[in-house]
Ligand SMILES: Nc1nc2c(ncn2[C@@H]2O[C@H](COP(=O)(O)OP(=O)(O)O)[C@@H](O)[C@H]2O)c(=O)[nH]1
């Protein structure tokens with residue numbers, strides 16, 4: 001999936017030809033890079049299956065798959081579903097060796113991850129201006145993701161504007177300002193401790209007056225209490241709705257893949273407070289537990305729209321179930337991993 005396809009409201013005709021060309025060029029090495037970025041998760045699966053894989057496709061191998069998936073944070077329900085389907089297919093196709101077995105495993109995982117409607121994984125920026133509210137616990141990668149997202153939108157010919165509504169810490173505003181500077185987009189901010197709802201109000205007004213077409217709002221991930229945080233987010237959401245009917249058009253919840261089941265619990269809370277339309281799963285480059293994507297799909301019913309696979313500007317990717325499953329579970333040469 002190319003970036004202009006990720007966004008609902010970006011027409012291919014509006015994207016500078018040089019950017020399209022670059023995307024196509026990038027695409028050739030993308031899978032390789034994804035596999036390298038997901039190396040930890042991939043190696044964990046390899047190590048988990050190694051001893052059993054070379055013996056043959058038998059009871060022991062399926063048990064090993066089960067253990068490996070559980071260890072990768074796939075979750076019990078997802079694991080049972082995947083292993084059952086895998087056994088069924090292996091029997092039906094009389095699969096007896098390593099390569100086709102891994103192929104089948106990757107296919108089954110990809111199917112488990114596939115959205116019912118591929119459109120639901122896209123990010124809607126078709127309104128003018130569009131509002132993207134970004135929420136999540138501190139340290140999950142909200143501000144970084146906003147920088148990366150603004151960068152992509154700008155490349156595609158959009159005019160993003162970022163709003164520093166995490167007013168709880170001065171450093172948070174500075175960090176967003178740094179990203180805005182790097183990306184070359186406008187930022188709306190106020191002093192530390194200001195009312196986030198007021199900053200958001202300013203941000204939306206500024207977007208209209210300055211002709212920005214995508215407003216991305218950074219929010220606090222920690223307050224004195226969790227209840228306060230959820231109340232604040234609800235308030236921010238109400239301010240947006242009142243000022244701009246139909247907005248926010250997207251509410252992205254940022255989750256840190258390394259936090260496992262804990263991340264899932266957080267997600268439930270945010271889901272209740274604000275109407276989450278998509279998940280950004282970050283730090284997949286730093287974890288052996290890439291299977292969390294399956295657990296998210298099975299338990300939350302919210303599509304993963306983007307994944308973070310590093311700290312650099314270009315380390316944000318559309319979530320492509322097929323490529324993701326193949327990068328972690330698929331066979332293929334190990335060099336460069
Ligand atoms: N390895 C890795 N680090 C990330 C990723 N996304 C964010 N980070 C890092 O996580 C830390 C917290 O990110 P930040 O954006 O400040 O989180 P926030 O508190 O939610 O705004 C920073 O050091 C980021 O560089 C990712 O996809 N991979």
Ligand SMILES: [Mg+2]
Nearest residue numbers: 142143166172
């Ligand atoms: Mg932040």
